[in-house]
Amino acid sequence: MRYILTLLLLGLYGTISLAQQASSTDFNFEKTPFTEKMPSPWMEWGKGYMLTTDTTEKYQGKASVRIQSPTSMDNIQFGCAAYMIPVSYSGQEIELRGYMKFKDVEKGWAGLMLRIDGKPGILNMSNMQSENLHGTADWKQYTIKFTYPSRAEKVYIGALLVGSGTVWIDQFELLIDGKPFAEAPQRKIPTAELDTEFDNGSKLALGPGYPLSKEQTENLAKLGRIWGFLKYHHPAVAGGNFNMDYELFRVAAPYIAAKTDAERQQALTHWLAKLGPVKALTAQTIPADAALKPDFSWINASDKALSAKLDSIRQAERKGELYYVAANPGASNPDFKNENAYQGMAYPDAGFRLLSLFRYWNMIEYFFPYKPLIREDWYTVLKEFVPKFVMAADETEYKLAALALIARVKDSHANLYGNHAALDKRFGKNFAPVELSFVEGKPVVVNYYNAQLGEQTGLKPGDVIETINGRNIKQIINDQKPYTPASNAVIQLKTLAPNLLRSNDSTLAITYKRAGKVQKANIALYPRTKVNIYANFNKKDTCFKMIGSDVAYIFPGKFKNAYLPAITPELMKSKGVIVDMRCYPSDFMVFSFGQLLLPEPKPFVKFTNARFQTPGLFVWLPELKVGKTNPSPYKGKVIVIVNENSMSQSEYTTMAFSAASNVTVIGSTTAGADGNVSPIALPGGLHTGISGIGIYYPDGRETQQIGIVPQVKVEPTIRGVADGRDEPLEKALELINGK
Structure with a gap:
């Protein structure tokens, strides 16, 4: 997070x-x-x-x-x-x-x-x-x-x-x-960083004004696959001897100009010779029980001579840390290092846009632990996006292509981070001061980002937005879905929600339903300087309180491990604890708070990690336990509340607490994105990321896309929102009180 x-x-x-x-x-x-x-x-x-x-x-x-x-x-x-x-x-x-x-x-x-x-x-x-x-x-x-x-x-x-x-x-x-x-x-300074030939542009004759045929698209996709394979497999590249961004431009020029397959093969052969010979290994071991295995069947389908060269590089000896990727300390998720974001290129030329596509596609190909969950042929996606990146006519089209590609990975950790003026211009630079959430499948006002401005709109919690500028909500959602990365449909709608009441205009004409009656309104919109759409993030007035005399309430969004000694005596006397995980924890409480719940250590998770010397290989790690020997664990009922706001560390913490027999998880579908985030930089100053390690229950059940499945499903209702009720919290109290 x-x-x-x-x-x-x-x-x-x-x-x-x-x-x-x-x-x-x-x-x-x-x-x-x-x-x-x-x-x-x-x-x-x-x-x-x-x-x-x-x-x-x-x-x-x-x-x-x-x-x-x-x-x-x-x-x-x-x-x-x-x-x-x-x-x-x-x-x-x-x-x-x-x-x-x-x-x-x-x-x-x-x-x-x-x-x-x-x-x-x-x-x-x-x-x-x-x-x-x-x-x-x-x-x-x-x-x-x-x-x-x-x-x-x-x-x-x-x-x-x-x-x-x-x-x-x-x-x-x-x-x-x-x-x-x-x-x-x-x-x-590695040799790769001394290469400055293309600092001012790729010099490739591509993009608007250069029609791209289906055959050219196929050929460029093949080049992107081979380029990425060499980037992560060739020992000379792994040693930092070549700037692979600029090597792409060098080989692409004759490759694109080639008129026949033979000429294209010749361009690749000359390029491979430049990278130098490799020392082959005698054997390569892929564990039979590997979580994810590399697939190089495409190499055998290549030209015979090229296939032999690529296969020898696949088996080449790679020593030490790779120049372009390494294990992050601690979790060992991929660290995509030495990747230039080309920050000064708001609208990179066609060669750099192609580089952006190839860079991202190969990172997913070799280092995304949940690649099978994409559930479509990833190479077909590459071919689909070649013309979208190459022919993007301006900064907006380029960033939309990047967003659409990122969305295909289906990972809630993935998006374009930060604010982008070009995307603001496309989706709207002004926002309504009201917070929407999807309740019963409909966009419902649940809060204000700015209380004074929100009240001036005339909208109230529980109001259901029906149309916006004459368009129904379904149409708007269908338009925005391709540009909204998410692990599942619930988190996609959550991500979409702030963008519904958004425009470059200063007002929006809407219809909304309140108490069964449809009404019209023109609501004012404001720039980000007046409307902060993160205003309600982790918003609570306390991290711990008693509800009545015998039920403890903990809000991890404000909780700090340093508070635990002070609150433990009161907590241990309670008959029940509610952990409101509809937030992002402000401290890592898995092992601090978790040990209060268990009499002895118990497995709660296992991971998959990439083996960077063998790109595409992910192996299982030993399961991890929570708790320690504790003769006096907490014996009351523990209710953990989750919803779509429960993401990443929230989901991981819930998994840990669920190892205790007295814990019940209630609520609704979570974000379905667990595991440490691996940041990714793309040309044009674009920044995104992926879930970098695989997170599974000890029995192998997946959490990615599925999220944490509540044992008791409790979702808010439109009527409940209008009445100011917190229905999941009410259910938690009922369960603790035996109702």
Whole structure:
């Protein structure tokens, strides 16, 4: 799951001007005239917060920087002081240290910020959200530390404030492997990164103005398959000796110009010779019980000479980490590294658009654990999308083609992340201030994104939207479905919902039904600066409370493991616990809270992981257990409520809790997307991702697309929404009270 703030920072990528090369003493605030709003070269991220130099309140020296929230917080997300450092260092670990003082921080948190960017975009980031620093605290040194990405190009350091209050920052240090970053050794630059021939364009004669025949489409699809095979199999490419983006353009030029199959084979043969010979293995072992096996039957169907060369490369010896993909630390989901997002190309030329298709298609072909669940021939999809990418006439058509391709993977973790002006222009840059959800299969008003503006529309919770600008809802949904990635129909409708009441106009003419009567209205629309469609994300006033005297209620969206010791005594005395998992957990509570429920360890999940040296192979890992020996587990009833808002970590946490015999899961279909997300960067500054590891129950049952199946199905009703009832919560209380 991607935090909202991360998405906001991702949207800033590529818009920030370069700062000067920093030294280890530049991070304090002593060398800049104090009349300036911010000491140069520090810069401001976010909007609406007041960032100033403060000579009165500081940790040491002459000044600090103060971040202060605005008086009105309406749709204001965060304020951040940031400093960019170009880097070309090597190391294993990066660390940011800095002093902070904060006062009256509420409805959010204060934190340091460390972000690493490379060609794909954001490589790693922490903003201390999980620390939940709030309230008031005097000066103290804080630290962020994580693995230093080998392909880092820029490091952003700073601090931020989310919510209300004031934060002061001072005395920053940046370390690599425990030493000042400027003392770290220079990174050895792979040969692939020295290739700059096509930095200004692919030089391919493709796209609008160049008609694409069916035969050309077939040939380009074949080239994309072979190119991706070599990218992940050829040892010289794995070693970082070739920039495969630009190698595509080099081979594509003669390949496209070829008039016969023989000429095309010759172009491929010359290219293979350039990549160099390979050392064949004596044997290649594919476990008989592998979860997913590579399929190379297409190689045998190729030209005989080409087939022999490709087969030898398939069996080639590949040593060490592959240049373009590796296992992420921890979960070992794919890390698609060294992929250039070509951030400056809003509308890449046809060659780069073709590269985008080939890059994504091959990532799915070899490293998507749920590829069989696509349930259509993936190569046929490649052929279908070649003309869509090549002939895309502008930025909007290119991004729509990318969205449509991503949607075919059927994964709720997949979408185009961030905001895109071209897509806003296509779908609408203005939004209604009311939140819709599909209830009983119909779009129903359930809340407001902005209470004041929402009430002005005249719409109320329980109102059913019937038509929009004269079009019925079914028509609108059918138009948007191809561009709405989702694991199942329920989450697809949830994703669609905010886009229904959306337009480039300032108003929408709608009809809606209230209490059986159809009414008309013209409702005002507003830009994102006034309507935040994430306003109700994880929105609750507490993480723990007692309902009555004997039922405990936990909301994981606000829960922190640090709270557990304080709430455990009261929780253990209750006769029942409701865990409201209709959210995204703000802390990883699988093993902290989970151990309270079980008398001894019990299996709850098993995984599949890719074997990167054998692309396309996924193997089973040993099952994982939750709990520990506990002579006094919780003995009351535990009810976990889920719905379409339960996604990824929410689903995983529910699986863990379900291992306990006294847990009952109630509610409705969840998002059906579990497993750590593997980010993907595509040309044109597009960012997406996939579920990178397979998540299964210990008996092998799938969770992807299916989600967590409730033992007791309880869905909201239109009448219940109108009456302000929470029917799943009511059912949870009934079950605990034995009704």
